[in-house]
Amino acid sequence: xxxxxxxxxxxxxxxxxxxxxxxxxxxxxxxxxxxxxxxxxxxxxxxxxxxxxxxxxxxxxxxxxxxxxxxxxxxxxxxxxxxxxxxxxxxxxxxxxxxxxxxxxxxxxxxxxxxxxxxxxxxxxxxxxxxxxxxxxxxxxxxxxxxxxxxxxxxxxxxxxxxxxxxxxxxxxxxxxxxxxxxxxxxxxxxxxxxxxxxxxxxxxxxxxxxxxxxxxxxxxxxxxxxxxxxxxxxxxxxxxxxxxxxxxxxxxxxxxxxxxxxxxxxxxxxxxxxxxxxxxxxxxxxxxxxxxxxxxxxxxxxxxxxxxxxxxxxxxxxxxxxxxxxxxxxxxxxxxxxxxxxxxxxxxxxxxxxxxxxxxxxxxxxxxxxxxxxxxxxxxxxxxxxxxxxxxxxxxxxxxxxxxxxxxxxxxxxxxxxxxxxxxxxxxxxxxxxxxxx
Numbered sequence: 308x309x310x311x312x313x314x315x316x317x318x319x320x321x322x323x324x325x326x327x328x329x330x331x332x333x334x335x336x337x338x339x340x341x342x343x344x345x346x347x348x349x350x351x352x353x354x355x356x357x358x359x360x361x362x363x364x365x366x367x368x369x370x371x372x373x374x375x376x377x378x379x380x381x382x383x384x385x386x387x388x389x390x391x392x393x394x395x396x397x398x399x400x401x402x403x404x405x406x407x408x409x410x411x412x413x414x415x416x417x418x419x420x421x422x423x424x425x426x427x428x429x430x431x432x433x434x435x436x437x438x439x440x441x442x443x444x445x446x447x448x449x450x451x452x453x454x455x456x457x458x459x460x461x462x463x464x465x466x467x468x469x470x471x472x473x474x475x476x477x478x479x480x481x482x483x484x485x486x487x488x489x490x491x492x493x494x495x496x497x498x499x500x501x502x503x504x505x506x507x508x509x510x511x512x513x514x515x516x517x518x519x520x521x522x523x524x525x526x527x528x529x530x531x532x533x534x535x536x537x538x539x540x541x542x543x544x545x546x547x548x549x550x551x552x553x554x555x556x557x558x559x560x561x562x563x564x565x566x567x568x569x570x571x572x573x574x575x576x577x578x579x580x581x582x583x584x585x586x587x588x589x590x591x592x593x594x595x596x597x598x599x600x601x602x603x604x605x606x607x608x609x610x611x612x613x614x615x616x617x618x619x620x621x622x623x624x625x626x627x628x629x630x631x632x633x634x635x636x637x638x639x640x641x642x643x644x645x646x647x648x649x650x651x652x653x654x655x656x657x658x659x660x661x662x663x664x665x666x667x668x669x670x671x672x673x674x675x676x677x678x679x680x681x682x683x684x685x686x687x688x689x690x691x692x693x694x695x696x697x698x699x700x701x702x703x704x705x706x707x708x709x710x711x712x713x714x715x716x717x718x719x720x721x722x723x724x725x726x727x728x729x730x731x732x733x734x735x736x737x738x739x740x741x742x743x744x745x746x
Contacts, residue, residue: 319343321623324381326350326371326391326401328357330678331599335392336362338615344623347386349377371397374404381408388622392597395423395467396495411625413516413575413618414595421570422577422595425466425500435566437559438589440582442502445487454480460504463487465494472692474539476504502591507582508744509542510549513602514563514577515614515636517627521564521572522636524614525602526552526588527647528744529580534651534734538691543735545600545647546710548639548746555588556638574627576614599693601676604701605645608673610635643703644710644745648717650698651733655725656684657697662721669720671713672702685731695733697723707745711738 321344325335328348336359339346348360349367360366365384369376371391381389381404389410391401398419405412414422421427432439443457463486465473473493475486483501490499509529515522527547531540578598581588597618607613612635620628629635660681667675679685679697689695700717704710718735725731 317343318620318623320345321387322347322385323619323622324349324377324384324386324389325359325363326377326389326397326404327394328352328359328363328366329393330358332359332392333362334601334615334676335359335390335597335619338613339619342616342619344619347384349380372400374400374407377404378407381410386410388619388624390619390622393599395419395594395596398423398596411621411623413621414572418570418572419595422593423467424496424498425464425592426498428593429500431566431570432590435562435569437562437566438584438587440502440505440589440591442500445483445499445501454483457483457501458503460506462502462504463490464500464502465490465496466498466500467494467496474691476539505582505584505589507584507589510551510581510583510588511545511600512555512579512581512588513598514567514579515617515627515632516567516572516575516577517617517629517632519568519573521567522632523556523560523638524606524610524636525638525640525645526555527602527645530736530740530744532651532734532736535653535690541651541691541693541695542649543651543733543740544649544714545602546714546741546745547602547605547645550744550746551583551586551588552638552746554586559588574621576618599696600647601674601699601701602647604674605647605703608701608703609640609643609645610637612636639746643705644707645703646701646710646714648700648702648714648735649696650700650718650721650723650735651695652679652685652697652723652731653695653733654685654687654690655727655729655731657681657723657731658726658728659724660698660721661723663698666700666717666720669702669713669717671704671709672700672717674701675699676701697731707741710745711741 325348346363347365348363351370391397402412402416473490477483513525527545528549532543533540577595580592603615617627676699723731
């Protein structure tokens with residue numbers, strides 16, 4: 308469904324500048340093209356290493372942090388709007404670019420600075436009595452004293468990180484010292500967090516913001532897998548809706564809405580990753596942006612609205628686009644179920660992928676999104692990061708039992724081999740992952 312038609316506004320011929328040309332930004336290009344929009348992509352990467360540039364109508368080579376040159380590009384090439392996708396670090400630049408160019412931005416620079424800094428948004432969560440992960444104050448001048456008070460395991464992360472970069476789980480002081488140095492190197496603001504590591508089930512909450520109204524669109528189980536020794540566990544998939552959803556909507560969602568109002572949030576979308584402790588969603592990560600989980604594909608298929616299209620619509624018009632959104636939003640998915648299967652691969656060069664077309668034609672599958680095609684290299688430094696997700700499969704089902712069976716079947720349909728002839732696929736979800744997690 309083309310959400311742009313819900314306002315009666317024709318976006319055909321409009322010009323959209325996309326900040327960042329990574330492969331996942333191809334999703335923005337694809338959606339914009341379907342709406343009849345001309346796309347340009349800019350960053351400092353070459354055409355060969357920027358998949359979205361290769362797909363877009365126009366390619367530019369101005370860094371997303373070079374505000375003045377991008378504003379000149381917008382004016383000289385008559386772009387009608389600007390959008391950025393899946394990287395936290397670009398968001399403050401995006402806000403300033405839009406302000407300088409007189410174009411709509413869904414958030415302010417201050418809001419992005421708060422919601423990309425884990426230290427700052429944790430304080431905001433605590434202010435509104437929203438559960439968050441306990442942390443330790445590890446001051447560089449008093450390491451030894453701080454270390455004595457720590458109850459392991461802990462997780463160390465850069466305060467401004469995303470995509471699982473710079474994150475380490477530590478079980479002793481030596482590991483903690485190494486992790487602190489690693490996270491500090493990864494952090495642009497040179498600030499780290501040391502939190503209690505909770506080995507608990509995970510969920511992700513998705514929000515949509517429209518003119519100061521706040522809608523929880525989905526709450527899904529995030530099925531993480533410990534399938535690489537010594538590495539951060541990664542999600543093998545998502546299932547919706549999660550069992551904890553009703554309790555969350557009753558107890559925690561109202562507090563979050565008050566927080567959004569206090570922060571002055573008007574438009575856009577947000578995800579929150581949480582641990583589930585005693586039935587409560589305990590927040591540990593937030594992104595005020597598009598998400599790599601591509602949940603908008605599930606929402607469009609099951610509820611008839613597409614947050615990706617809405618974000619594009621906002622970039623070009625200053626409004627989110629769908630007029631009758633309250634009749635469409637349903638976190639219970641009209642009694643149906645949805646899933647996102649993530650095929651994780653170990654490091655190596657991909658020589659062959661089989662099963663994509665078979666999965667595309669599998670009943671219930673909505674879309675198959677390839678992050679690493681044949682010829683791509685998953686490097687050793689991608690281990691323990693979301694960059695190991697090679698393929699995502701988005702689908703729907705009429706029952707939880709059918710969904711679980713479909714996921715297990717889909718996982719078995721793929722083969723991904725390296726140039727050395729080795730199987731690259733890591734262990735995915737199994738039937739035990741679904742027990743007690745779904746409504």
